[in-house]
Amino acid sequence: MKCSRAEVHCKTHRLPALRFEDSQLTSFSGLVLIQELFVRLGLKERLRRCFSHLTVSPIFGYPTLVLCLVVHLLLGYRELRDLRYYAGDPLVKRILGLRRLPDVATLSRALAGADHESVTRLQGLLRDGVLARLVTLKLSRVTLDFDGSVIGTGRWAEGTAVGFNRKKKGQRSYYPLFCTLAQTGQVLDVLHRSGNVHDSHGARDFIRACINTVQAALPGVFIEVRMDSAFFSDEIIASLDAQGVEYTVSVPFERFAELKQRIEVRRWWWRIEPGCAYFEAQWKPKVWNVPHRFVFIRTRVKQQSKDPVQTRSLHPTPIRLRV
Numbered sequence: 001m002k003c004s005r006a007e008v009h010c011k012t013h014r015l016p017a018l019r020f021e022d023s024q025l026t027s028f029s030g031l032v033l034i035q036e037l038f039v040r041l042g043l044k045e046r047l048r049r050c051f052s053h054l055t056v057s058p059i060f061g062y063p064t065l066v067l068c069l070v071v072h073l074l075l076g077y078r079e080l081r082d083l084r085y086y087a088g089d090p091l092v093k094r095i096l097g098l099r100r101l102p103d104v105a106t107l108s109r110a111l112a113g114a115d116h117e118s119v120t121r122l123q124g125l126l127r128d129g130v131l132a133r134l135v136t137l138k139l140s141r142v143t144l145d146f147d148g149s150v151i152g153t154g155r156w157a158e159g160t161a162v163g164f165n166r167k168k169k170g171q172r173s174y175y176p177l178f179c180t181l182a183q184t185g186q187v188l189d190v191l192h193r194s195g196n197v198h199d200s201h202g203a204r205d206f207i208r209a210c211i212n213t214v215q216a217a218l219p220g221v222f223i224e225v226r227m228d229s230a231f232f233s234d235e236i237i238a239s240l241d242a243q244g245v246e247y248t249v250s251v252p253f254e255r256f257a258e259l260k261q262r263i264e265v266r267r268w269w270w271r272i273e274p275g276c277a278y279f280e281a282q283w284k285p286k287v288w289n290v291p292h293r294f295v296f297i298r299t300r301v302k303q304q305s306k307d308p309v310q311t312r313s314l315h316p317t318p319i320r321l322r323v
Helices: 031-041 043-050 062-074 080-086 090-096 104-112 116-137 203-217 234-243 257-265
Strands: 141-148 172-174 177-181 187-191 222-227 246-249 270-273 276-283 292-299
Touching: 031 043, 031 062, 031 090, 043 062, 043 116, 062 080, 062 090, 062 104, 080 104, 116 187, 116 203, 141 203, 177 203, 187 203, 203 222, 203 234, 234 246, 257 276, 257 292
Parallel strands: 141 222, 222 246
Antiparallel strands: 141 177, 177 187, 270 276, 276 292
């Protein structure tokens, strides 16, 4: 059913009053605070600038549709079809400034009309918001965590591919790379990738761009990077050294037999705590030019026995036999 803009949009400025009546009930009263937050951030106007270059806009408008997705996630829903659970909620419609919420088909068609420039601007808006928070905190050290995450689609979607999926093998998925701030838990940036790529695919340029962004916003701040063993390579290590940042990268133990030999012949370990010890060494793979500092850590773990368990009685009861 087609509707005009006047039938869809409505202006709301004041916070709703609390009334105990039988009508206009809502299960999401906490969204009142979110409404005030959107107003103080000027989020709708900022989103409008992200889509200002588009000549054709849906009836609901791209800023409203993006806000609808934000509220959708805040309410705890993850799939678009879950929108039907709160389609008639008066407070959700009031926050979005709508008389009626878009259905799933309308939301999907409208978002499909957003181009690459819109996505780039929106990504920059989110990144600027995180950097503004860092400037306010005035941190002396910023820790960037880089890690990939599998996002399964359950069905065919554009850009998906069959790759590594620990939970559902063979499912089509995306494999984005996230840059997360350890101090605040916020996501600074995302590199969108298909599901059939390695962790290090496009990682060097993405890591370099994230570091340059933080250095430009916070000049003089100490930056450290944390990554897992999938990012351990000569080019990424050389790039981090060139940018003058501190880093910690896990080493893929199975790829270097020499490391195993070093651990086996080691007799003296420095104790950290009961059951945990370490030692340091300067080492490099044969293909590298410069040695680096490696920290070897061993931890005592309980080994699970997979043999069949035989029950035993601690206090056996004597049995009398009659002859």
